[in-house]
Amino acid sequence: MSPKTLYDKIWDAHVAHEAEDGTSLLYIDRHLVHEVTSPQAFEGLRMAGRPVHAPDKTIAVPDHNVPTTPGREDPSNMTADSAIQVAALDKNAKDFGIHYYPVSDVRQGIVHIVGPEQGWTLPGMTVVCGDSHTATHGAFGALAHGIGTSEVEHVLATQTLIQKKSKNMKVEITGKLQPGVTAKDITLAVIGETGTAGGTGYVIEYCGEAIRDLSMEGRMTVCNMAIEGGARAGLIAPDEKTFEYVKGRPHAPKGAQWEAALAWWKTLYSDDDAHWDKVVTLKGEDIAPVVTWGTSPEDVLPITANVPSPEDFEGGKVEAAARSLEYMGLKPGTPLSEVEIDTVFIGSCTNGRIEDLRAAAEIVKGKKIKEGMRAMVVPGSGLVRAQAEEEGLADIFKDAGFEWRLAGCSMCLAMNPDQLQPGERCASTSNRNFEGRQGRGGRTHLLSPAMAAAAAVTGKLTDIRDLT
Amino acid sequence: MDKFEKLTGVAAPMPMINVDTDMIIPKQFLKTIKRSGLGVNLFDEMRFDDDGNEIPDFVLNQPAYRNAEILVAGDNFGCGSSREHAPWAIKDFGIRCVIAPSFADIFFNNCFKNGILPIVLPQEDVDKLMDDAQRGSNAVLTIDLENQTISGPDGGEIAFEVDAFRKHCLLNGLDDIGLTLEKAGAIQSFETKAAQERPWV
Numbered sequence A: 001m002s003p004k005t006l007y008d009k010i011w012d013a014h015v016a017h018e019a020e021d022g023t024s025l026l027y028i029d030r031h032l033v034h035e036v037t038s039p040q041a042f043e044g045l046r047m048a049g050r051p052v053h054a055p056d057k058t059i060a061v062p063d064h065n066v067p068t069t070p071g072r073e074d075p076s077n078m079t080a081d082s083a084i085q086v087a088a089l090d091k092n093a094k095d096f097g098i099h100y101y102p103v104s105d106v107r108q109g110i111v112h113i114v115g116p117e118q119g120w121t122l123p124g125m126t127v128v129c130g131d132s133h134t135a136t137h138g139a140f141g142a143l144a145h146g147i148g149t150s151e152v153e154h155v156l157a158t159q160t161l162i163q164k165k166s167k168n169m170k171v172e173i174t175g176k177l178q179p180g181v182t183a184k185d186i187t188l189a190v191i192g193e194t195g196t197a198g199g200t201g202y203v204i205e206y207c208g209e210a211i212r213d214l215s216m217e218g219r220m221t222v223c224n225m226a227i228e229g230g231a232r233a234g235l236i237a238p239d240e241k242t243f244e245y246v247k248g249r250p251h252a253p254k255g256a257q258w259e260a261a262l263a264w265w266k267t268l269y270s271d272d273d274a275h276w277d278k279v280v281t282l283k284g285e286d287i288a289p290v291v292t293w294g295t296s297p298e299d300v301l302p303i304t305a306n307v308p309s310p311e312d313f314e315g316g317k318v319e320a321a322a323r324s325l326e327y328m329g330l331k332p333g334t335p336l337s338e339v340e341i342d343t344v345f346i347g348s349c350t351n352g353r354i355e356d357l358r359a360a361a362e363i364v365k366g367k368k369i370k371e372g373m374r375a376m377v378v379p380g381s382g383l384v385r386a387q388a389e390e391e392g393l394a395d396i397f398k399d400a401g402f403e404w405r406l407a408g409c410s411m412c413l414a415m416n417p418d419q420l421q422p423g424e425r426c427a428s429t430s431n432r433n434f435e436g437r438q439g440r441g442g443r444t445h446l447l448s449p450a451m452a453a454a455a456a457v458t459g460k461l462t463d464i465r466d467l468t
Numbered sequence B: 001m002d003k004f005e006k007l008t009g010v011a012a013p014m015p016m017i018n019v020d021t022d023m024i025i026p027k028q029f030l031k032t033i034k035r036s037g038l039g040v041n042l043f044d045e046m047r048f049d050d051d052g053n054e055i056p057d058f059v060l061n062q063p064a065y066r067n068a069e070i071l072v073a074g075d076n077f078g079c080g081s082s083r084e085h086a087p088w089a090i091k092d093f094g095i096r097c098v099i100a101p102s103f104a105d106i107f108f109n110n111c112f113k114n115g116i117l118p119i120v121l122p123q124e125d126v127d128k129l130m131d132d133a134q135r136g137s138n139a140v141l142t143i144d145l146e147n148q149t150i151s152g153p154d155g156g157e158i159a160f161e162v163d164a165f166r167k168h169c170l171l172n173g174l175d176d177i178g179l180t181l182e183k184a185g186a187i188q189s190f191e192t193k194a195a196q197e198r199p200w201v
């Protein structure tokens, strides 16, 4: 048998039909659904009189536009249009008989945090969701990617997707990370290297010592942003850490099934001489704590650098950089560590897990946030929130002056009331710094949870290594 | 789905790279449970100021391009989220074809599901069409999907590639779900086999 990559293996195990030109019907093991990209899909099913093909493999949770303040179980505490979308999801979940975690359930949270937490996401699976950050689940060695609403309807109706296979790309991070450097810095550094279109047409497998050394939480952070590099999906081969994380979760296999699953999962790695269409290698020790300065996730620089000038770039990027700097209100040559911040957001499916909150709490412990700063922590799920309360992290944040919120996407995309005002500048642990992403006219700097916490304390973008 | 065969229309130039889905349709318009009516919000933050007045400089606000049916843009068009509201808004505005040197993957897929033709061309060809598009209301292009050609205002022709299956679906207005359900047998046998091999799923 010819050598295969991990992606090849998962792909081959899920092709239900292949046409001569390579167009395939890929079988989907898990379909995650949220309130914003699904109403039109369910409406389509109703109009055609079609049922959900595999309700048992379909899991729904409202997250994108729900408020993160108390009292949200009462729809009158939501904006009218949010309440309509949440009510539509409530009804669709019930009518079509799919698994559902309503806002009143402690297990509710961001769909990409709930899936792994509940053991819905397992190695070797195909996982899709009407959300581009579905790549997160790739951390388990699952082939996971975002789809549009027409495809949501297609998966609901047929449990398959019409797909053509992507190319294989290997991103290797060798060696060890320097102190203060995190999974977020790795994933941003990779996008800085490849550009936001560098992964287009590929599925990325992240490997190398620095990736192996990451916790499951860190691996999820890395895979989460594969889409920001343009890739369809990001994968990490499962290992003992993966199995350990999965074991005992509510929907993970048990007993003899666990043994059978484990035996298969252990075959899920890229063969030594597998073919790669593209290879990118970064040295772990070369990666610094980074921040973004512009309005594209590829606008990444080490915190020790200065704001660039449009002349530093070539081609279409010259104009794009000029536009970004204007939007961001930044002057070329200014040290990034002198950029003042007025809002800090810690949360999102990139960095809303317990480990992220621990890293941030370690920085703010015993300190106060800068006067006038608005800082908020939005745990990725109700269970993360509960655990953080139990570990005393919530008190650390509250004592420092942070708002301690309920779970949801919140200011990652600002579809709920958590938004930036025009001109406000935010240090954010989320994944997109597009114009208007966190509120019209709002300015976003992406960074790690520890760096965000440091910015909350000092009021500026801050090199975490100066603070510890 | 609407068929796409031949389209003759005004092409609007948008010489920006990385036009993202937040620009195409900002999130405040994602709270709808319908597919229609999003055209008025297309490119909202670039098209309208805080008071809802048109920003005259923006290309689709200029008299020559108000009825544009084709968009010519820079690299990596449609990057960002999976929101199908982006192609819904484009289509609802009246644009049926987007031409760029490259597209983001999910957006590219979403276009085909909605009767929009995204065309990838080498940078030189896009530059030439961008030039054509900048000629205002003379910027009429004809897209012929059957023959895979774009003809410009001066009669020149550019050929383009398109996946054969997607071309077939667009030309005939075929609905993916209907096509897939014809293969229900294959899906069922896959499920039977998978239930034996991976019963824990």
Ligand code: SF4
Binding pocket: A063, A064, A110, A111, A112, A131, A133, A348, A349, A350, A408, A409, A412, A413, A430, A431
């Ligand atoms: S947290 Fe942000 S990126 Fe993640 S699913 Fe929610 S909106 Fe999308």
